[in-house]
Amino acid sequence: MSRFVQPHRPRKRFGQHFLVDHQIIERLVRAIAPRPGERLLEIGPGEGVLTRPLLAAGAAVTAVELDRDLASSLADRLGQPPRLDIVQGDILATDVVALAGDQALRVVGNLPYNISTPILFHLFDHLAAIGDMHFMLQKEVIDRLVADPGGREYGRLSVMASFFCEMNWLFDVPPEAFRPPPKVVSAIVRLRPKSLSEAELQVLPALDAVVRQAFGQRRKTLRNSLRGLLDSPSIEAAGVDPGTRPERLSLQEFLQLALTTR
Structure with missing residues (x-):
């Protein structure tokens, strides 16, 4: 059973917006479809609203959290669950290949808007260790990811992401699904690494x-x-x-x- 832990006050410098809409959380979990025995890497678990159902499905979760307070309180929030490994640190400095070991990681996360593109390129450098990725991002970023040639959204991110991955927009997430509500619409995207020669x-x-x-x-x-x-x-x-x-x-x-x- 989880211990009572005070709600975390979102920190602007980390771009924190916590998902609180349970219907959206359930829809995201269905899209990820975690299975027993799988290894998931969660980027920015926050207060653990996604971590909890991933663990409940039988998956093992490595949660990488930059905020020291959130990292130190996450296990208590979730009741000290088994199969949870918490890494306090920056995903941009994290060796994803080392975390994967001999089993491909499934990567999930509600990525901070201010550094979402650098995180994506960091993960592109580690795709040999990754099975698939499901991210909540600013919808504008996802529009750029999945853009076709000829539009104003099409750019470097579109080209490089399409070189590395097959991508699918899944659904939008309104601002009111978060605490505090961001000033932008978010969306969920699925990325599956290509087998590159x-x-x-x-x-x-x-x-x-x-x-x-x-x-x-x-x-x-x-x-x-x-x-x-x-x-x-x-x-x-x-x-x-x-x-x-x-x-x-x-x-x-x-x-x-x-x-x-x-």
Whole structure:
């Protein structure tokens, strides 16, 4: 049985907004569908409203919490449950591969709005240890994740995320589902890592360089934004029009450009 612990006062510097809507929590748990014996990594467990049902389903949970007060009180909030390991620290400094051991991790979390993109890129670097990911994010971030070429939401995050993962928007979460309510709508997204070949992994540094430089000046055409990396003849050799803006290019076209730089 859980001990009584005072509700935590959300800290603005950590971007804390605690999910309190039980219907949303139940819907999220159904989407994750945790099973006995699975290992889950929960990023930012907060007061444990998601941790509790994940444990109840028989999964083992490693909870990484930056806030020292929340980390130290989580086990008491949940009644000192078995199969819960609490790590007080920054997920950006956490070795996810070491946490996984010999079993792929399923990663879940209500990610802070202010550092959600860095967390995603950190996890992309550890996908060999990850089975799937379910995140609550600012809807604007999810719109960028799943954006198709040609829209204003399409950018570096869209291209790189689509290289690493298959992604599905699941459902929106209104501000009133949180304490305190954020000023934005949130949403749930599922990401499943792709099985990348050795050849695809070898082109990754070049792809990252091309995409980063192209979207660093997204209003310019490729012949201008990629200056110093690729000239117009090289862009044409990749089968891409140098007069095109980066938001028009598919992942495959960016990969062709990356191969041209090698």
